[in-house]
Amino acid sequence: MASLIDGKRGKILVHGGFRYHKNKETAIAIYWRCWRKACGASLKTNVFDINEETPVIQVLHESHHLHVEDEEKILKDRAMHRLKEAVREDATRPIKRAFDAVVRGRHQQGGGDREPLPEFHSVRTLMQRARSTVVPPIPQVxxxxxxxxxxxxxxxxxxxxxxxxxxxxxxxxxxxxxxxxxxxxxxxxxxxxxxxxxxxxxxxxxxxxxxxxxxxxxxxxxxxxxxxxxxx
Incomplete structure (x- = not known):
């Protein structure tokens, strides 16, 4: 099942343990390429809104990769994605409280050991930037x-x-x-x-x-x- 997560340079599509970035879009399909430049593997999906929160993604065609799955990197990206979403869901909540809520939720679901989160101090800036995208700018007058x-x-x-x-x-x-x-x-x-x-x-x-x-x-x-x- 394909899904979208946030990356440093935009949305990342995850499917079958591999990561893809958007290559081009036509009237009938969206074409994706493997995140690793040396690989060259591609993926074809239906057309959907990449900015939609939970889009319906259908994989129409995929090619073979020249490397092992990106599982470790995907787990890390998903953890970062959850932290950003926790801030955007309630921008009035203190960042540390949002971080703690994600940690509690992961342990309740039994995924805390498999997908360890980084220390709060290392993601504070990342979460602050995510919140700034939904918080109104401070007026000057x-x-x-x-x-x-x-x-x-x-x-x-x-x-x-x-x-x-x-x-x-x-x-x-x-x-x-x-x-x-x-x-x-x-x-x-x-x-x-x-x-x-x-x-x-x-x-x-x-x-x-x-x-x-x-x-x-x-x-x-x-x-x-x-x-x-x-x-x-």
């Missing part, structure tokens, strides 16, 4: 800030963005539950920092409350110099 869809919700798909005003340069985040708890707090603590604030904002602002003998964060906000100067 507040007028370009758009927080919509999953980016406006928590990981549990609850509303998180309470207010966004690009004219004043302010974005306020809290859930309905945290706002209700904050209303029941008698002691409230407010603080702000400039050091860890993401662009294009200039201050990271937080509101904590003493709730059931614990001080908890309830509201966070991103502010710009315009609104900060207004309240001084």
């Amino acid at each position: 507040c007028a370009d800030v758009r927080i919509e869809g999953e980016w406006a919700n928590t990981w549990l798909q609850e509303r998180f963005l309470l207010h966004l005003d690009n004219d004043w340069g302010v974005a306020v985040f809290a859930t309905d539950e945290t706002m209700q708890r904050l209303q029941r707090c008698h002691d409230v603590y407010i603080d702000g920092t400039f050091r860890t604030c993401p662009s294009p904002y200039t201050q990271f602002f937080t509101i904590h409350g003493k709730y059931k003998q614990r001080v908890l964060p309830f509201v966070t906000a991103l502010l710009t110099g315009k609104i900060i100067g207004h309240y001084r």
Whole structure:
């Protein structure tokens, strides 16, 4: 059964223990060549969308290879492919958490020993690059800030963005539950920092409350110099 995985130079087709890269496409077929230049073996499949997540691939013809199967390399490529997919599936999830989820899944399926994953530090950059393909670019000015869809919700798909005003340069985040708890707090603590604030904002602002003998964060906000100067 043929399948597609990610490679350093684009999609790789895997079939029968060998790897192929796309050679050409016609109206009736896609032609593939063995990844090893010295081999020259070819493969012919039906026409399908190479960017589709799970395309239906039919092998119409294949020729003989001049080398043994690429099993070890294929196992490594599939492991890298799974790590990239884990990041793309939920770009809001921390990269280390996505890596750990892949590791747990492989061991639960009994494939951890056969397909060992590399150490996290060696694939951190690769996973960051994969996430950058699905994460919106960071705006340079507040007028370009758009927080919509999953980016406006928590990981549990609850509303998180309470207010966004690009004219004043302010974005306020809290859930309905945290706002209700904050209303029941008698002691409230407010603080702000400039050091860890993401662009294009200039201050990271937080509101904590003493709730059931614990001080908890309830509201966070991103502010710009315009609104900060207004309240001084």
